[in-house]
Amino acid sequence: MEICRRADSVVLALPLTAETQGIVDAEFLKQMRPQAYLINTARGSLVDEAAIADALEAGTIAGYAADVFEFEDWARVERPRSIEARLITSPKTVLSPHLGSAVTYIRRQITESAADSIIKVLAGGLPDTVINRSYLKGR
Template sequence: MLKLLITRPLPERVVAACEGFDVTVRADVLPMSGDEMRASLRDYDVVLPTLRDMYSAEVFADVTAPRCKLLANFGVGYNHIDVVAARAAGIEVTNTPGAVTDATADIAMTLMLMVTRRAGEGERLVRSGAWTGWHPTQLLGMHLSGKRVGVLGMGRIGQAIARRCHYGFDMAVHYCSRSPKEAVMETTWHASPAELAAAVDVLVVAVPGGAETRHLVDAEVLQALGPQSYLVNIARGDVVDEAALIAALEAGEIAGAGLDVYEYEPEVPEVLLQRDDVVLLPHLGTAALEVREAMGLVAVENVCAFLDGRELPNRV
């Protein structure tokens, strides 16, 4: 019987779908230690890891002839796994695209509305007991409808964000990707992140994580965005140079930011915690039961395909 390790607690429906395997569900909600990851490669046929289980090249190098032959990642992002090193060790890697698209796009819209309409500030004001009632100039923000959105990364999630912005809020869609893409709505392509930032009112980061996109949003991009515009990041934390973001906020070079991810997650710089012009969410991108179930079932399907000797549906 295939021996499977699930590295974090998952919804009951997902665990139940694994009933044909010898399953161990690790009870800890925190990421695995290096020793735990090395043991997982030695002791299990398949591991179902997730965000912040850092399967680095060093981890793979320390385990000769690993028993594990598949890392069935729970999540679309897999920059916590050194895929090249995994393959060199004879281990395949899969992910769960598609299942996360709409939920992550919804969180992008949540952050866009919260930061432009100052909803976080307003909620804190009410909770503080200091609210004295409505008046005409209280917490004036930016009206999102009809504005220009810039989508950095026009993959599945980027396109879902673009659709919501255009059809839901009548926004003009600008985007940056390696090459222009066909779209069902009118769009404007930009050749660089800085060029995109200079053209929009809200810049939404939706690129994959990894070495190629680390600090893609840097001081130049933030300066191009300008003092009346906002940054939203629902991708990976290190796509945004966090130090440059803090400097831009403190200098008034951008109007505000909405963040669901952080460069050194779960650490959030104190200066961001103290700023009213920043909305901070605890990585809620896919945090809906039906979405997490769907992600888990895609991961299990990858495991089943591996067991049956079929082509892996979501090989990365």
């Protein structure tokens, strides 16, 4: 993959699908530059965390940052049950919780939106945030 061979940083911004699960594996990492950094703020299961730990230990990549982890993807029955231990102890990683919405005003907006949706459904309507509105109207 050309981007891996040229980039100093690769930032994952993909949904988790059957095609993207494990897209960053040992082969992907071998194509990266040794001074490159991999950043995952999308979905944990886009990466093979053990392969990343191997690449960090081998010096194949310079570092890894993530706020999402494989064990968090509950739809995967075979998901790991914890973060790869070598990522936690590596001096080449920056790991943080996925807390982008963890501020008071955002949490208040989420709560108000949920309450508005409940009120609309109880009144026989549809929430503003329904994603399959056209399908539901056709029924």
